[in-house]
Amino acid sequence: MQDRALLGTRKGLFELQRCKGNTKGSGNHSWQIAASSFVGDPVTMMLSDPRDGSLYVALNLGHFGVKLHRRDAGASDWTEIAVPAYPPQPPGDPAKPDVAWKLSLIWALAAGGFDEAGVLWAGTLPGGLFRSNDRGDSWQLVEALWNVPGRSEWFGGGYDTPGIHSICVDPRDSRHVLVGISCGGAWVTRDGGASWAPSAAGMRASYMPPEREDDQNIQDPHRIVQCGVAPDVLWCQHHNGIWRSTDGGANWLRQGQNNTVSDFGFAVAVHPHDPECAWFVPAQADQKRIPIDAALSVSRTRDGGQSFESLRSGLPQTHCYDLIYRHGLAVDDDGQHLMMGSTSGGLWSSDDGGDSWHTVSTTLPPIYAVQFG
Template sequence: MANIGEQSGTTYLLAVGTKKGLWLGTSADRANYVFTGPHFLMNEIPSIGIDTRNRKTRILVGVRSEHWGPTVSHSDDLGETWTEPENGAITFPQDTGAALERVWQIQPDSEGSPGVVWAGCEPISVWKSTDGGEHFELNRGLWDHPHRPEWGAGFGGAAAHTVLPSPTDPNTIHIAMSTGGVYRSTDAGATWEARNKGISAGFMPDAEPEFGQCVHKIARDPNNPETLYAQNHHGVYRSDDNADTWNSIADGLPTDFGFTMLTHPRRSGTAWVVPIMADSERIPPGGQLAVHRTDDAGASWTRLSDGLLEPDFNVVLRDAAAVDTEEPAGVYFGTRGGTVYASADEGISFTAVLTQLPDVLCVRAAVVEL
């Protein structure tokens, strides 16, 4: 595979984390990619963050070794070299009696908070870095929350898998976890409140509890920070009041189960999901993989499958999908069968850019200057 550094100018970066390593690709047209990898061969890569603030590009990856355990590594030269703090980027304080199991989410904050990077981890916890993701501090407000003893583990583990800092209010942060649901802080993480009203938990004795929902992924509207979208373990929802209440937008989808939720980088009302049959099947409906897009905030959905393999019985996991910030927006996702697709036209058509990888766990995309 060619050296990424051979390219220059405006470039599209695609990062793919798998059960056995990381692949990094660049492209001039979002269809033909030059990839390097695998980086971190035989290590699980469940999370990736691409930080392009200040016209610099830092790639952060959650790395999990069966022998050495989990950590966060970063590269400032598109993967040519990697740096890991000597004592680990994320280490639980001794008084917690806990040990890090997996880094599920790496999320750079907004342009107004340079250097701030968030991480969501297993056991369920949220961490904040102020030095670009080199060292993280445990958020004690969430760790000491009275609900924590009752948070459970989803099928993949006990995951704080989504961290959404508000782009306009540095005090507001939303997180989602499996299982536990959506929580919101309005005081920069000092305290947290469950915000799940309207999200069903039909698998529990109380179908609408305060918390305990298995929310698979949430995403924020690009223009109205108080509008959020959620893919639940059965249920697709939208909130227009900062997650105080949620309303179903699943009508028009072939199934309300799935793992992914993406929103457009600029246009309100546009979101993408990948429906999966559940609970006894866990495959795309009829073995026909497809992305579904709404352009009216969930009032209707359009099925998109041009360029996707048929049939395909593989699932797309919660972080194995991404959008970029180009116009039109690029849409990307990878399957547990090891195929990675790219679309340069918001999902109207897809091209397979990688095949026969290990299980794809995480996909991230960005527009960068080389």
């Protein structure tokens, strides 16, 4: 169980500390804000590196560009480090002539394997994946993915350009990495990024013409997560439903079609020790993007997607318009503690797997990302 949680918000990074002496069900006194950094600046993503304890924070400063900072374990000061940079754009990019080769957002950060000291991955808008071998002091565009012929068909899902928001590094093999792209499907490498193949077979995009609904290259996986003890099991909250893979992303099966709660949403979290258990936050599709009936709930499956429970205890059930972004739901490494942050600055925690929720705050800035660690 982690004693720290991180919030990336529209107005800075907030570090929460679990209050000492907590007992199960201690409510909104379970967490308190212990520190804040970059107050007033949008924090789009953060990463607590489990290998050396470093903390990375990505900022989007608009006119002043994207920034990236690192704080070493035990240190109090932040160091500004390099940001991913695209190479010069050739005249008339044949793949996506309408997309500028310019970094506009860091949407995902992931640590490499424990056998790859210093390796980091970054997913960006406009759809580029970057790798660092030196803890972010320099970055290289993964050209093999950037140059796949299929990139010409990627398009924006919410943003004007495609973006990589999910990076799953196989804990058994650091060279095996799967990424999720809106809207570009899922792609996988088994050689550390030297070559890539589409990995979204089975997903279906009902927003496309019928003859193209099954096309792997235009799917919109809103978020993909991987089970820590069973890395072949991945869960996906897609624009058009919930999907699960039990073969490392080679094939996906839709889940919850008989679920009475909407299967549209953005966030998903998987139990780190139980691949059958996952959580989702349903919303009203498509343009509305608010909780169903203005009542916030979390959907949980504990049988691999055969059935889902609607968890509402402690969550606002009237006049609630909080949306949970892709990275706004997190589960601790014990599989029991969860935290969820919303676009309206609401923050809730659970210490019983989501059966009941406690309000931590309703006055935070809009929350982009939540992590334990």
